[in-house]
Amino acid sequence: MDVHLYLSVIPEALIASMLTPEEFGVYYAVGATKKARGQAIFFEIAPDFRHDFFRIEEGIRRCVPHEDGSPKRSIYISVYRVLECIPLDVIQRLYLVTQDGRVLGLESSEECPEDAGGLHLYQEIAPVHPLVVSTLGPREFYDLIVKSPTSLLSLPAICFVELRLGELAENPGRGAIRDLPYSNIGHLRQCLVDLRTKTVHAKMVNRIQPASFPYRTIKSGIFVGNEERLLYFPLPSQEELRAKHYRWWRSVNL
Amino acid sequence: MAGSQPWIFVAIFAGAASVGVAAWLYRWVHRQDAGSPEAQEVASWIREGATTYLRRLYLALTLVAIGLGVIIAIVFSFDIEHLGTGAVHLDPLRGGGMALAFVAGGICSAIAGYMGMSVAVAANVRSATAAGESINRAFKVAFYAGSVMGLAVVGLAVIGMSTIYLITGDPEIVLGFSFGASTLALLAKAGGGIYTKTADIAADLVGKIEVGIPEDDPRNPAVVADNVGDNVGDVAGMGADIFDSYVASTVAVMLLGVSIFAGDAALQTKYTTFPLILCTLGIVASLIGIQFVRVGENGKPGQALNRGTIVTCMIFAVLATAIVLLGGYNLGVLWATLAGLVTGVVVGFTSDYFTSSDHHPVVETARVSGSGAAINIITGFSYGLISIVPSIIGIALATLLSYYLTERSGMSGIYGVGISAVGMLAVSGMIVSSDAYGPIVDNARGIAEMAGMSQKVIDTADVLDAAGNTAKAITKGFAISAAALTVLALFAAYAEVIGARGVELSISLRNPMVVVGAFLGAMTPPLFSALTMLSVTDNAFKMIQEIRRQFHEHPGILAGTEKPDYAACVDLAAQGALASLVIPAFLAVVFPVLVGFILGPEALGGFLGGSIFTGVVFALLMSNAGGLWDNAKKFIESGEFGGPRSDAHKASVVGDTVGDPFKDTAGPSINTLITVMSLVSSLFAPIIAAFHLF
Numbered sequence: 001m002d003v004h005l006y007l008s009v010i011p012e013a014l015i016a017s018m019l020t021p022e023e024f025g026v027y028y029a030v031g032a033t034k035k036a037r038g039q040a041i042f043f044e045i046a047p048d049f050r051h052d053f054f055r056i057e058e059g060i061r062r063c064v065p066h067e068d069g070s071p072k073r074s075i076y077i078s079v080y081r082v083l084e085c086i087p088l089d090v091i092q093r094l095y096l097v098t099q100d101g102r103v104l105g106l107e108s109s110e111e112c113p114e115d116a117g118g119l120h121l122y123q124e125i126a127p128v129h130p131l132v133v134s135t136l137g138p139r140e141f142y143d144l145i146v147k148s149p150t151s152l153l154s155l156p157a158i159c160f161v162e163l164r165l166g167e168l169a170e171n172p173g174r175g176a177i178r179d180l181p182y183s184n185i186g187h188l189r190q191c192l193v194d195l196r197t198k199t200v201h202a203k204m205v206n207r208i209q210p211a212s213f214p215y216r217t218i219k220s221g222i223f224v225g226n227e228e229r230l231l232y233f234p235l236p237s238q239e240e241l242r243a244k245h246y247r248w249w250r251s252v253n254l
Numbered sequence: 255m256a257g258s259q260p261w262i263f264v265a266i267f268a269g270a271a272s273v274g275v276a277a278w279l280y281r282w283v284h285r286q287d288a289g290s291p292e293a294q295e296v297a298s299w300i301r302e303g304a305t306t307y308l309r310r311l312y313l314a315l316t317l318v319a320i321g322l323g324v325i326i327a328i329v330f331s332f333d334i335e336h337l338g339t340g341a342v343h344l345d346p347l348r349g350g351g352m353a354l355a356f357v358a359g360g361i362c363s364a365i366a367g368y369m370g371m372s373v374a375v376a377a378n379v380r381s382a383t384a385a386g387e388s389i390n391r392a393f394k395v396a397f398y399a400g401s402v403m404g405l406a407v408v409g410l411a412v413i414g415m416s417t418i419y420l421i422t423g424d425p426e427i428v429l430g431f432s433f434g435a436s437t438l439a440l441l442a443k444a445g446g447g448i449y450t451k452t453a454d455i456a457a458d459l460v461g462k463i464e465v466g467i468p469e470d471d472p473r474n475p476a477v478v479a480d481n482v483g484d485n486v487g488d489v490a491g492m493g494a495d496i497f498d499s500y501v502a503s504t505v506a507v508m509l510l511g512v513s514i515f516a517g518d519a520a521l522q523t524k525y526t527t528f529p530l531i532l533c534t535l536g537i538v539a540s541l542i543g544i545q546f547v548r549v550g551e552n553g554k555p556g557q558a559l560n561r562g563t564i565v566t567c568m569i570f571a572v573l574a575t576a577i578v579l580l581g582g583y584n585l586g587v588l589w590a591t592l593a594g595l596v597t598g599v600v601v602g603f604t605s606d607y608f609t610s611s612d613h614h615p616v617v618e619t620a621r622v623s624g625s626g627a628a629i630n631i632i633t634g635f636s637y638g639l640i641s642i643v644p645s646i647i648g649i650a651l652a653t654l655l656s657y658y659l660t661e662r663s664g665m666s667g668i669y670g671v672g673i674s675a676v677g678m679l680a681v682s683g684m685i686v687s688s689d690a691y692g693p694i695v696d697n698a699r700g701i702a703e704m705a706g707m708s709q710k711v712i713d714t715a716d717v718l719d720a721a722g723n724t725a726k727a728i729t730k731g732f733a734i735s736a737a738a739l740t741v742l743a744l745f746a747a748y749a750e751v752i753g754a755r756g757v758e759l760s761i762s763l764r765n766p767m768v769v770v771g772a773f774l775g776a777m778t779p780p781l782f783s784a785l786t787m788l789s790v791t792d793n794a795f796k797m798i799q800e801i802r803r804q805f806h807e808h809p810g811i812l813a814g815t816e817k818p819d820y821a822a823c824v825d826l827a828a829q830g831a832l833a834s835l836v837i838p839a840f841l842a843v844v845f846p847v848l849v850g851f852i853l854g855p856e857a858l859g860g861f862l863g864g865s866i867f868t869g870v871v872f873a874l875l876m877s878n879a880g881g882l883w884d885n886a887k888k889f890i891e892s893g894e895f896g897g898p899r900s901d902a903h904k905a906s907v908v909g910d911t912v913g914d915p916f917k918d919t920a921g922p923s924i925n926t927l928i929t930v931m932s933l934v935s936s937l938f939a940p941i942i943a944a945f946h947l948f
Contacts, residue, residue, distance in 0.1 A: 026814070030465075030813055098466065100466045100471075100812065101813060177896060178894065178897070179893035179897030179900075180897070181897050181899045181900030182896070185624070214898070242709065243709060250468050251466070251467070251468055253898055254898055254899070
C-alpha cells in the first residue's frame with residue numbers, strides 16, 4: 001500500500017496515510033471509532049517531498065498496515081508551522097470535505113480570478129483564521145498579507161478563501177442579505193461601510209472566527225500562497241457541481 | 255323507509271362504483287414501471303416497514319374491537335326504552351347488531367386505510383421512476399394512487415352506512431358503525447402521528463444536526479422509518495380521520511332526522527336518508543372531478559389539484575341543487591349544504607394562507623428567525639393563534655347561516671347545521687385524493703435520493719412535493735372545520751337522544767354540573783395533546799440513542815461502506831407508537847362515559863361543549879403553527895434571510911422541530927378525539943339518561 005502525504009489546513013498538519021485522498025477525506029471528516037469529526041480541507045502533496053523541518057521518513061516508517069491488514073489511516077508528522085515550510089510546487093490537488101464526508105477534489109489554476117471591483121470578504125484558513133473584509137481583490141490581498149505588507153502584520157504563507165458578499169459588495173449599508181449565512185450581519189455591514197469611509201484596505205470582522213465555513217459561500221475558490229507564489233483552486237460553477245458532484249453539492253447546501 | 259329505499263340502493267351502488275374505480279386505479283398503479291432494482295430495494299424497505307406497522311396496529315385494534323364489541327353487545331342487549339323502570343327486558347338482537355355495526359365500522363375504516371397505504375407504498379417508487387420520463391406521468395401515478403384512498407374512504411363509508419340502515423332501519427345502529435370507525439381512526443391517526451414524528455425528529459436531530467447528513471440520506475439509520483411514517487401517519491391516518499368525520503356527520507344528521515321529524519313518518523324517512531343522498535352526489539362529483547386533475551409538460555401540480563377540488567365542489571353544488579329542487583326537499587337544506595361546502599373550501603384555503611411561504615405569516619416568521627429560536631417560536635405561535643380567527647369565523651358563519659336559513663325555511667335549524675357538515679364532507683373523495691398524493695410524492699423524492707436516481711427525477715420530484723405540502727395544509731383546515739360542524743351536530747344528536755328518554759337537558763352555565771363538565775371537557779384536548787406529544791419526545795429520545803449507537807459502533811455507516819440497521823429504528827417507532835396509545839384511547843372512550851355516569855347527562859353536555867371549543871382551537875392552532883414553522887424553515891433553506899446554516903436557519907430548525915408534533919401528531923388527532931367523545935356520548939346517552947350518580 002502506498003503512503004500518501006497530506007497537508008491539512010483545518011487544522012494545520014502534515015499527515016502520512018495509507019488511504020487514498022477520497023478515503024482519507026471520508027475518514028478525516030466522519031472519523032473512525034474516535035469522535036474526531038467535522039469539515040476538512042487538505043492538499044495532497046508529492047509523496048517524495050522531504051524537508052528538514054519535518055521528520056517525514058520517520059512518519060512514513062510508522063505508517064504500516066494494522067495487524068488485520070487494514071491500512072494505517074493517519075500518522076501526524078507535524079502540527080506546527082506546516083504551511084510555511086511546504087513549497088507550493090509539491091502541492092498537487094486540493095480536497096474539500098463536507099461534515100458528512102463528501103469529498104470534492106479541485107485542480108489548481110494558473111489564472112487568478114479578475115477583481116470585479118466592490119468589497120471583498122476573506123476567511124483566512126491557515127495559519128491563522130480571522131474573518132477579514134477588504135477593498136482589495138484576492139491577489140492584492142495576498143500581496144498585502146504575505147509579499148509586501150504595509151503594516152506590522154504579515155504571514156510567511158497563507159491559505160484563504162474569498163466568500164460571497166452578494167449585494168453587500170456594492171451596497172454594504174442597504175444591500176439584501178438573501179442567502180448569506182454570516183453571523184452578526186449588522187457588524188459585518190458596519191465593517192464594510194468603514195472600508196468605504198476610512199483609509200484602510202482591510203479590516204478584521206472577527207478575530208476568533210472558526211476556520212471552517214459553509215462551502216456554498218465560496219465566491220470563486222481557495223487560495224494558497226507563500227513568499228514565492230500564489231496558487232488558486234477554482235470551485236466549479238453551481239450548475240457543474242449540481243450536475244457532476246450532486247452528493248457533495250447537496251451536502252454543502254444542507 | 256319504503257319511499258326512500260331506492261335512494262339507499264343508489265347510495266350503495268355509488269359506493270360500490272367508488273370502490274370499483276379505486277380498485278381499478280389500484281391495479282393501474284401496480285401495472286406501472288417499478289423502476290431499477292436499487293429503487294425497488296429502497297421502496298421494499300418502506301413497504302415492509304409500513305406493512306409491519308399496520309399489521310401490528312390492526313392486531314391491537316382487533317383486540318380493542320373485540321373487547322369493546324362484547325361490552326357494546328352486552329350493554330345494548332338491555333332494552334334501553336325500559337331502563338330505569340325496574341323491569342329488565344332483553345333485546346340481544348339489538349345488542350348484537352350494535353356490536354356488529356361497531357366492528358363493521360372499524361373493518362371498513364381499516365380496509366380503506368390499508369388500501370390507501372398499500373397503493374401508496376407501491377406508487378412512491380413508480381412515481382419516482384415515471385419522473386424520469388415526465389412530470390405529467392409522475393403526477394398521474396401519484397394522484398391516481400391518492401385517489402385510491404379518497405375513493406375507497408367514501409365508497410366503503412357509504413356502503414357500510416347504507417347497508418346497515420337498509421337492514422336495520424335504525425340510525426342508532428349506524429351510530430355504532432360510526433363509533434367503530436372513529437375508534438379505529440383515533441388510534442390510527444394518533445399512532446401514525448406518534449410514529450411519523452418519532453422517526454422524523456430523531457432522523458433530523460442526529461442526521462442533520464449532529465452528523466450533518468442531508469434529508470433522505472441512506473446513511474441515516476432512521477431514514478426508512480421516516481419514510482414509513484409518512485405513509486402510516488399521512489396516508490392511513492388521515493384517511494381514517496376523514497372516514498370518521500364523514501361517517502359521523504352523516505350519522506348525526508340521520509339521528510337528527512329521526513328525532514326532529516318523529517311526528518311524520520314520510521318526512522322522517524325523507525330527511526333521515528337525505529345525508530346519504532348528499533354523500534352519493536359527493537361521490538359522483540368526486541369521480542368526475544378527479545378527471546380534471548391533470549398537468550401538462552410545464553403544468554403546475556398545485557393548480558391541477560386546486561382545479562380538481564373546485565370543479566368537484568361546483569359539480570356537487572349543481573347536483574345538490576337539482577336533487578333538492580326535483581326531490582321536493584325544503585330549500586333550507588340546500589342553503590345549509592352550500593354554506594358547509596363553501597366554508598370547507600374557504601377554511602381550507604385560509605389554512606394555506608397561514609402556512610404558505612407565498613404569504614406574510616411565514617415570511618415574517620422566517621425574517622425574525624435571525625434573532626433566535628425564541629423569537630421564531632413566539633412569532634410562529636402567535637400567527638398560529640391568529641390563524642384560528644378566520645376558521646372560527648367561517649365555522650360560526652356556517653353554523654349561523656345553516657341554522658337560520660333552515661329555520662327560515664320552516665325546518666329545524668340544528669338539522670341544517672348537521673347538513674352543512676355533510677355538505678362540507680361530501681366532496682371528501684376529492685379532498686382525500688389530493689391529500690394522499692402529498693406523502694406519495696414525498697416518498698418518491700426520498701426514494702429518488704436514496705436510490706441515487708438522476709437529477710431530472712429529483713428536480714421533478716421537488717416540484718411535485720411542493721404541491722403536496724399545500725394540499726396537506728388545505729386538507730387539515732378542511733378536516734378540522736368539518737369535525738367542528740360534525741361534533742356540533744353530534745352534540746345536538748346527543749341532546750335529542752337524551753330528550754327522547756324524557757330527560758330535559760338544561761345546558762346552562764348557572765348549573766354547576768354543566769360548569770364542572772365544561773371544565774373537564776375543556777381540559778381533555780390539551781391533556782390529550784400533551785400525552786401524544788410526550789410520547790413523541792419519549793420515543794424520539796430512544797430512537798436518537800439507537801441512531802447514535804449505530805453511528806458510534808459502526809463508523810462504516812457514515813463512510814458509506816456499511817449499511818445501517820433500518821429495521822431497528824422501524825421497530826422502535828412501531829413499538830413506541832402502539833404502546834403510547836393506551837392512555838389517550840382511555841381518555842377518549844372511557845372518560846366521557848365516566849363523566850356521564852358519575853356527574854349526569856347535563857355535566858356530559860357541558861363536557862362535550864367544553865371539549866369542542868378547546869378542541870377546535872387547539873387543533874387549528876397546532877396544525878397551522880406547525881405548518882408555518884415548517885415552511886418558514888423551508889423558506890430560509892430556499893436562500894432567504896441567510897439560507898442554510900445561518901443563524902436564522904438554526905433558529906427555524908428549532909421552531910420546525912417544536913412544530914413537528916404540533917402539526918402531525920396532536921393537532922390532526924384532536925378532531926378525531928372530539929368526534930369519538932361526541933359519538934361515545936351519543937351512543938351511551940340512553941343509558942346515561944337512565945343511570946347516573948348525580
